[in-house]
Amino acid sequence: GIQVEQSPPDLILQEGANSTLRCNFSDSVNNLQWFHQNPWGQLINLFYIPSGTKQNGRLSATTVATERYSLLYISSSQTTDSGVYFCAVSFTGNQFYFGTGTSLTVIP
Amino acid sequence: DTAVSQTPKYLVTQMGNDKSIKCEQNLGHDTMYWYKQDSKKFLKIMFSYNNKELIINETVPNRFSPKSPDKAHLNLHINSLELGDSAVYFCASSHSGFYDGYTFGSGTRLTVV
Numbered sequence: 001g002i003q004v005e006q007s008p009p010d011l012i013l014q015e016g017a018n019s020t021l022r023c024n025f026s027d028s029v030n031n032l033q034w035f036h037q038n039p040w041g042q043l044i045n046l047f048y049i050p051s052g053t054k055q056n057g058r059l060s061a062t063t064v065a066t067e068r069y070s071l072l073y074i075s076s077s078q079t080t081d082s083g084v085y086f087c088a089v090s091f092t093g094n095q096f097y098f099g100t101g102t103s104l105t106v107i108p
Numbered sequence: 109d110t111a112v113s114q115t116p117k118y119l120v121t122q123m124g125n126d127k128s129i130k131c132e133q134n135l136g137h138d139t140m141y142w143y144k145q146d147s148k149k150f151l152k153i154m155f156s157y158n159n160k161e162l163i164i165n166e167t168v169p170n171r172f173s174p175k176s177p178d179k180a181h182l183n184l185h186i187n188s189l190e191l192g193d194s195a196v197y198f199c200a201s202s203h204s205g206f207y208d209g210y211t212f213g214s215g216t217r218l219t220v221v
Contacts, residue, residue, distance in 0.1 A: 037149070041196060041214070041217070042212075042214050043198060043212040045212075048208055088151075095141070095153050095156055095164055096153070096210060097153075098150070098151040100150060103149075
């Protein structure tokens with residue numbers, strides 16, 4: 001069956017540290033998106049990145065579709081980065097399958 | 109000028125009641141979705157509509173009935189609410205070609221007591 005695995009499941013960082021979150025998927029994807037769910041529950045679109053690399057401020061993402069993984073980099077983390085990070089992929093058709101998320105806590 | 113708006117944000121109701129959650133998007137998208145997020149934060153699709161037509165209907169109890177009066181609106185009606193229906197329900201929208209991904213609403217936290 002379809003599998004979308006994220007690692008690590010939990011991460012605690014000191015403010016200012018860098019981190020890498022990983023998303024592995026079981027089949028070729030035609031779409032991939034990273035989301036941040038903040039402590040208030042809102043799902044915020046970070047990157048739409050079916051392939052290649054994108055950067056937005058302190059965040060960047062890379063998807064290597066041929067090797068079935070995507071990475072989200074967070075540099076100089078801030079307490080406002082806390083929350084759950086989800087990877088979502090679409091294989092065929094028109095729905096995203098979500099990973100189980102990485103719960104990030106940034107402590108001051 | 110919220111892109112995807114859901115109402116209500118919170119809903120507390122008794123078992124056995126019927127309730128509705130409304131969703132509207134002003135992004136010009138033609139596909140809308142309902143997702144359920146359980147207590148472990150797992151997000152699973154329930155329904156998807158494209159131009160008012162149902163295209164995805166996952167294994168969901170038939171007490172849940174979506175309705176799309178037009179491509180900018182997708183409502184979710186739930187009959188005979190049960191304790192296990194307590195969750196956060198998210199509406200989302202996208203272009204059918206997916207070329208810029210999903211946009212989510214802010215969620216509706218449903219608590220059945």
